[in-house]
Amino acid sequence: MSAPPSAADLGDLALGTARDAGELVLRLRDRGVEVAGTKTSATDIVTLADQAAEALVKERLLGARPDDGMIGEEGDDLPGTSGVVWIVDPIDGTVNYLYGHPHFAVSIAAEVDGEVVAGVVVAPRLGLEYVATLGGGATCNGRAVRPRLGVVLAERLLATGFSYEQPARARAASYIARLLPRVRDLRRQGSCALDLCGVASGLLDAYVEEGPHIWDHAAAGLVVLEAGGILEVARSPVGKRVLICAPRDGFAEFREAVVEAGFLAGEGPEAGGTSGSTRGE
Incomplete structure (x- = not known):
């Protein structure tokens, strides 16, 4: 060895x-x-x-x-x-x-x-x-690189992604519909890894998505961590992995908004589902 x-x-x-x-x-x-x-x-x-x-x-x-x-x-x-x-x-x-x-x-x-x-x-x-x-x-x-600091929720530029499975897209639309009125604006650019790096470098203020796999965020998650951000892997109401990413400064406020939008199992308006490891589905 x-x-x-x-x-x-x-x-x-x-x-x-x-x-x-x-x-x-x-x-x-x-x-x-x-x-x-x-x-x-x-x-x-x-x-x-x-x-x-x-x-x-x-x-x-x-x-x-x-x-x-x-x-x-x-x-x-x-x-x-x-x-x-x-x-x-x-x-x-x-x-x-x-x-x-x-x-x-x-x-x-x-x-x-x-x-x-x-x-x-x-x-x-x-x-x-x-x-x-x-x-x-x-x-x-x-x-x-460093994230933007001191940004209140209403002034955050949020990014997200959507699964290619239709039921997951419908769920994501309902979550985002609750979250979008509370932030500055939304971007959906099509690469989880680059969007996470965008949070790390101040091009974006936060990221949330249901469904990414380990290969989507393993490398970019370390970029976030080392730049001064947090990447949490949680679970959605149907047991899918949910990524929540924001600068350390203000992460708790953003996570609370994500919970209130219904993204997480056992928390928010769609409580229920399962928890699990950060690997797999």
Whole structure:
């Protein structure tokens, strides 16, 4: 069994790999997007570029560290023996990628013994590289990032996302209808990872969504933490994972508004449901 390297070394490997994957998906996009299949619904697509990028990431990471494990959105779920597990979303924002919108990213996190210690989110079309290591801070393109502080709820720019499953979309619409009148405005940009990084860097003031998976937020969650924010993983009334993200300053106020909007199990107007771990559905 090989000993895990430092968080910085894992971050460097993740960043180099994400850059290569980003270059690959840009080249493939310029040739035209080919849809390889669907997942939760007919509108929840997988492209050949998603699959090719995940294959490249797997080759780079496990080629460098063959004893590591990996969890990938497109199906790679490989056990390892080193204590290091890579959590990978090859294209976060695939529908944006399909349509040619620039708001998509490659997300790679390194987890050591169950704790994320390094994370990168690379948006190749936007030219943004978010990097964080546990205890080492968070940067965008090499410059430290910080969230906006002292923003009252009524002046917060909120971001969210919506599942591609129709019942989940209807639930989300009801939650957001209660929350939207209490904030400045709402953005739905199509990449959970980039929106979380937006909170970390002050481009957004908060984020909430029912349904994201671990690969959507593992890397970006560390960026948030190291920048000075909080990312809580809770449970919705139907047992789905709910992400709540905001700066530490004012997080409690935003969370209370999320509860009152009905997002969380056992709290707010749609109380009930189950709790669970931060992994899985």
